[in-house]
Amino acid sequence: MADTDSNSTPERKRGSGVKMVYDLLRDEILDLVLPPGSPIDEVQLAERFKMSRTPIREALVRLAGEGLIETLPNRSTMVSNIDFLNLNTFFDALVLMYRVTTRLAARNHRPEDLAIIRGFHADYAAAVEGRNALTMISTNAAFHAAIAEAGRNPYFTSLFRRLLDEGRRILRLYYRSYDEQFPQRFVDEHAEIIAAIEARDIEAADRLGKAHAEQIVAQVQKLFSRDVGIDIAL
Amino acid sequence: MADTDSNSTPERKRGSGVKMVYDLLRDEILDLVLPPGSPIDEVQLAERFKMSRTPIREALVRLAGEGLIETLPNRSTMVSNIDFLNLNTFFDALVLMYRVTTRLAARNHRPEDLAIIRGFHADYAAAVEGRNALTMISTNAAFHAAIAEAGRNPYFTSLFRRLLDEGRRILRLYYRSYDEQFPQRFVDEHAEIIAAIEARDIEAADRLGKAHAEQIVAQVQKLFSRDVGIDIAL
DNA sequence: TGCGTTTTTCTTGTCGACAAATAAAATACA
DNA sequence: TGTATTTTATTTGTCGACAAGAAAAACGCA
Structure with a gap:
């Protein structure tokens, strides 16, 4: 909430956002910080990482490709269950x-x-x-x-x-x-x-x-x- | 080029675009219609399928996840080589x-x-x-x-x-x-x-x-x- | 009150536009 | 003429906004 740098600082290299989100979410999933079934909200993540939904989405698509999260069409996304x-x-x-x-x-x-x-x-x-x-x-x-x-x-x-x-x-x-x-x-x-x-x-x-x-x-x-x-x- | 339906018809179900592009590109890659090294241009694909770059991009991210295409950061995307x-x-x-x-x-x-x-x-x-x-x-x-x-x-x-x-x-x-x-x-x-x-x-x-x-x-x-x-x- | 219908809300999917990064082209200079 | 430098062009990465779809909430009616 505290906007330390007042004049809009997107000081972040171009392709780095996706990787950062991907790596962090992956670790949180594997360490059960995000237990199976946890909802994944794009908007929330976008706010948390201060970026648009687009790179968040790309990270999620990758995670889904590895089976770490599951996507219900038009509905929610959540951490995959352990079978x-x-x-x-x-x-x-x-x-x-x-x-x-x-x-x-x-x-x-x-x-x-x-x-x-x-x-x-x-x-x-x-x-x-x-x-x-x-x-x-x-x-x-x-x-x-x-x-x-x-x-x-x-x-x-x-x-x-x-x-x-x-x-x-x-x-x-x-x-x-x-x-x-x-x-x-x-x-x-x-x-x-x-x-x-x-x-x-x-x-x-x-x-x-x-x-x-x-x-x-x-x-x-x-x-x-x-x-x-x-x-x-x- | 021939715009048969004149008044903008995005007659296509919501989640279907990504799957369609993904399936088609995948087949074209596996059948060598797109041989290894072929450039993949997002804009071109967007025009071809008459949709925005966003769903195209999602399909490409998936294909990259399976190793079928390779992405040079900030530069081109191409069909993976056979090693x-x-x-x-x-x-x-x-x-x-x-x-x-x-x-x-x-x-x-x-x-x-x-x-x-x-x-x-x-x-x-x-x-x-x-x-x-x-x-x-x-x-x-x-x-x-x-x-x-x-x-x-x-x-x-x-x-x-x-x-x-x-x-x-x-x-x-x-x-x-x-x-x-x-x-x-x-x-x-x-x-x-x-x-x-x-x-x-x-x-x-x-x-x-x-x-x-x-x-x-x-x-x-x-x-x-x-x-x-x-x-x-x- | 109980149940079917409508409305609202919330999240995702898609779009068009712009900015950054890189390669290619053009230019300047020795 | 050859090389270094600037300029242009092209393609990707990111953004904010809007619309569709589905669940939840509100509503109407018996």
Whole structure:
């Protein structure tokens, strides 16, 4: 409300508005700041970001393309629901992509990839150390996305990124209050995976990727089955 | 140019413009009516479809999201190139998705799915019979997309659709003049695949899907290696 | 009061116009 | 004549306004 710069300052680079809105909304959706079902109002966003509805709209179209929001024609737009009834299809895809991307990384990575991967590994370890659930979740996703990049298959990478995004939402759901459960074990497994990739041991990478994925799936399923009645309400 | 209805007739339903432009451009891109590198001019499209640039733009944003067009910031928009140097990553992903989707279809299909699949199978057989390359290509893609749908994993389905789209462009490139080469063999293999799915024989479906995919990949690679110097120019 | 109809409200979809950014063309200068 | 610089042209990105569509609210009538 406080108009500090009085004489209309659209001091913002030309193409940057869309990206800014897109990135911010995306993060808010994945971190459940905007939980599933939250209404997305274009006018409100336009006011919030002090721009016209046009760039807002473009960001929303992109988010819709990735399935993060859903648009009712002529009516409202809202954050996509998490499909709990078909979680198994998500897990199936996730496990397969963990395997494939880790496997390909062992085969195709270059030295500089390892540095990046190790960087995210360190970030993740620090987050576990610091018991910061939100950071754990996002750095874990970044770690595995980096491995996928090293595998150099953009088709797999893009699907995997989408799955990791959805995984961020699901994990965020469970690690709201129980923020101490992301175990040291995962850190160790990450280290093993890095070692297999570096050694270019494809079969080991495959095996470790699969085991790691199933670890995570099992944990989520455990949490899920524990409090179905509660969280299904979301 | 001929303005048949003189008094401004925007006789077109509200949300339909975007879908119409999107569908049409998509088909033109996949059938190489718009070959890779073709410039996409918003104003021109707006005139062609007699609508404002806004809905055109939305359609383009969607197409860009699927990687079918590429946008140079503040400058031009053009149809995405086919990455011939990394065709192997495409083939890797394609083979895996053929396998996975066929496998899942054997496990998860419902009776009504088979009817749909058989419908596309018939369309494809008719196209082979009629030596219609363009129809062969698109019905083949539709056939496998239907199998993927029967597998009921939306993550795999969406990636597979994207791969089949890209495959349409690549095949279209080779079946411009040699329109008699899509063999009867593929029709027979399709029939075998349907049988395995119906029998819910998961391993057979996997095996047949893989073999079928590798068939196609081998054929494309053969064509590709034959006239690299020519088509690489595209 | 209960229910069908009309009115209002609210959000989205579309439009035409303008401004910024970049490439291409024209110009100046050595 | 060749190169640096200015000017023009073209295309995109953004804006504010208006109209359509659908739900909610108000209304009328039995």
